[in-house]
Amino acid sequence: MEELKLIIKDFQKAVSRLKEILELEKTMINRDSAIKRFEFCFELAWKSIKKYSAQEGVECRSPKSCFRTAFQLKLIEYDEQWMMMVDDRNVASHAYKEEAANDIYSHLPGYLKLFEKLLEKLSSGE
DSSP states (O other), X not given: OHHHHHHHHHHHHXXXXXXXXXXXXXXXXXXXXXXXXXXXXXXXXXXXXXXXXXXXXXXXXXXHHHHHHHHHTTSSOOOXXXXXXXXXXXXXXXXXXXXXXXXXXXXXXXXXXXXXXXXXXXXXXX
8 A cells, every 4th residue: 555655646747847848939958858757657657557557456567558548447448549659669769760759749748638647546546
């Protein structure tokens, strides 16, 4: 239980930082910073789900399986953006291309909303 609270607290900080950078003007530095902050949020999101799921007696081991589990546990609503997010995370962390960075950046406001909704559910279910 304590581990879950700690990871949710870190997730909350990461979401705040992503929101903060997305409120700034888009420059290359801010874009790249936003993508890095998205990566932190992504990791904390699926790991929070993993911890929460374990407490519910359900196991998930990968981001995709954890997001599917979160849907089953009603932590998130069904939304294709979650799977698109997994793909964007993989692109962001394995290959750097200017066009891909701009594409991922354009998705971040939508991802932020998903993270905020997940955080709200996790925080109310502690």
